[in-house]
Amino acid sequence: MTLTLSSCCTSDQHSEPHTAYYAQSLLSLPAMTSGQSCIPKLTRRWNAKLFLFTLVLICIFVSLPRVSHSGSYRPKTITILLWYWPFLTPYSLAGDVCLKSYGISGCRLVDNRSLYSTADIVVFHHHELKSKRQKLPLHLPRSGSQRWLWLSLEAPPNNGNLREYAGIFHLTMSYGPNADITVPYGKLMPKEKSGAAGPGDFIMTRNKTDLVCWVVSNYNKLHKRSRVYQQLKNTIPVHVYGRAVKQQVPQTELLNLISRCYFYLAFENAESPHYITEKLWRNAFQAGTVPVVLGPPRRDYEAVAPPNSFIHVDDFDSIDALGKFLKKLSTDTERYKSYFAWHQDSTVKLYTDWRERLCNICPIYERLPYKTYQDLSAWAR
Ligand SMILES: *[C@@H]1O[C@H](CO)[C@@H](O)[C@H](O)[C@H]1NC(C)=O
Ligand SMILES: *[C@@H]1O[C@H](CO)[C@@H](O)[C@H](O)[C@H]1NC(C)=O
Numbered sequence: 001m002t003l004t005l006s007s008c009c010t011s012d013q014h015s016e017p018h019t020a021y022y023a024q025s026l027l028s029l030p031a032m033t034s035g036q037s038c039i040p041k042l043t044r045r046w047n048a049k050l051f052l053f054t055l056v057l058i059c060i061f062v063s064l065p066r067v068s069h070s071g072s073y074r075p076k077t078i079t080i081l082l083w084y085w086p087f088l089t090p091y092s093l094a095g096d097v098c099l100k101s102y103g104i105s106g107c108r109l110v111d112n113r114s115l116y117s118t119a120d121i122v123v124f125h126h127h128e129l130k131s132k133r134q135k136l137p138l139h140l141p142r143s144g145s146q147r148w149l150w151l152s153l154e155a156p157p158n159n160g161n162l163r164e165y166a167g168i169f170h171l172t173m174s175y176g177p178n179a180d181i182t183v184p185y186g187k188l189m190p191k192e193k194s195g196a197a198g199p200g201d202f203i204m205t206r207n208k209t210d211l212v213c214w215v216v217s218n219y220n221k222l223h224k225r226s227r228v229y230q231q232l233k234n235t236i237p238v239h240v241y242g243r244a245v246k247q248q249v250p251q252t253e254l255l256n257l258i259s260r261c262y263f264y265l266a267f268e269n270a271e272s273p274h275y276i277t278e279k280l281w282r283n284a285f286q287a288g289t290v291p292v293v294l295g296p297p298r299r300d301y302e303a304v305a306p307p308n309s310f311i312h313v314d315d316f317d318s319i320d321a322l323g324k325f326l327k328k329l330s331t332d333t334e335r336y337k338s339y340f341a342w343h344q345d346s347t348v349k350l351y352t353d354w355r356e357r358l359c360n361i362c363p364i365y366e367r368l369p370y371k372t373y374q375d376l377s378a379w380a381r
Contacts, residue, residue, distance in 0.1 A: 078362045081119035082111045084134050086151070086354055087127060098359035107362035109355060113137075119146060121171065121361065126152035130160045136168065147171050147368075150376065153183065155270035162377035169373045173357070176274040178379070180368055183357045186281025187304060188346040211330055212238045212292070213261035215254065215283065218269060219244035225267035225294050228319055235323030238265070258287035262330040263311070268295035276301060278350065280310070285348045290339045292326070306342045 085091070090111065098107035116122065116137075128134035142148070147170035152159055173181040212232070219226060232238055241247040241257065249257055258264050264287065266279040273296050280301075284291030293301055294313040301310055316322040329336055351357060361368075373379055 077106045077108050078121070078365050079108045079110060079115065079119045080358050080361060081113070081115055081122045082109070082354075082358065083113065083122055083124050083137070084128060085111065086125040088133065091353070091355055093355070097355050098362065102356055102359045104359045104362055107359050109358055116140060117143070120365070121147050121149050123149045123151055123173075123358065124169075126150060126154070126159055138168075147370075149173055149181075150373070152380075153185070155268070155272035155275040156380050157270045157272065159380060162380055165373070165376045167372055167374050169376060170371060171368060172373065172376075172379065173361075174380075175276075181361055181364070183351060183360070184304070185277045186285075186348055186350045188306075188342065189349045191345050191347045208260060208262045208289075208330070210239045210261040211236055212263045212265060212326060213258055213289075214238055214240050214265040214267070215242040215249060215258070216240065216245070216267075217243040220269075223269060224271065225265075225269070228267065228294060228313055229265065231319035232265075232323050235320050236327050254283065255287040258283055258289055261289050262336070263292050263326050264289040266291040266293045266295075266310070268293075271295055274300050274303075276304060278352070280305070281348050281350055284310075286350070288340070290329075290336070292322070306346075309339060309342050 093109050093111060096105075097109050098104040110119070124134075124136060129136065136148075148168060149171040150165065150169040151173040153175055171181065172179045173183055175184050176182065214229060216225075221227075229238060229240075239261065241249050264284040266284045268275055268277060268279065271294070275296055276293075280291050280293060285305075291310045292313065293310050295301075298307075298312045298314060301312065311322075311326070313319075313322060316325065
């Protein structure tokens, strides 16, 4: 029976003699050659047709559970293999992480390389490839349906040369909207109407003692942000913290420290389209201070945050004018408060956990395109 069914479901067509044979064996009729016919030919043809019809019905029935509500075939569980952990820092994948932590079912996140042949997606974080601490397993067979994913949350100038990756990756995962899987550093979400303060809420109700603060770990005098800082501190005081000035702030105290400042310099290390990091979402917004941003153009910020929630360096003709504006704004309580109006109905959602980012691939898995990046460097530019 099983054999008969599987042939019915897999082969395209059956010639009539074949069908007649199946019909006979199923109905326990003795096998007959055409010469020994004892049943009128017409009845045999009808038996065959009836049987064929029944088979078609059975075929439709057995294929039903494989069709999801949207009507497309979907594998029961998608396996995402992390070839190595970003920054070589592993996290627990015990239990059904995607379901348990993020409510996403049918999504298996693994970091065991022996599961390679079962993986639907294999993830490679760029940082370790660039530093040569990890290599692509180019010697392994690549099955037709398995896809290799290139993951980087760095701005293009910091990714280095990508020319050697021509024709290797099928999917890209990055912060920008041109990636197959877009994983922003953060976003604004509508606030729950409960009135209770959520984790994304800010700490603004404290006295501000410092005008402008900046936390910088990687100070490079060639960065535009360094030149802006040098000019700004000629006009107004700027409190600098971080590794660059040997004033490291523990993560647990960072937001508290920043919340004492009227303004926070959310200066990105590169001015690349859509490259807006936790410097805005966490350091500034969650600390309840007003970000002064330097990075992509204002329109990129406005695409993700209200226009009156930040001050853009490009809004001013000179850094001196920016400094004078900040000083004046800090004394105009009503106007200063207007920069926090968005807190009324929005809250900050931060993305920091690699597991959350990767689990979120599964719900969009079916919509991911099939392609190969022949020129990753051109794409990432
Ligand atoms: C990885 O998977 C293989 C095969 O399923 C298993 O034998 C092995 O114990 C696993 N390794 C780890 C570290 O879990
Ligand atoms: C703010 O400062 C004033 C005056 O120094 C003080 O009375 C008040 O308690 C402070 N408020 C907070 C929330 O620290």
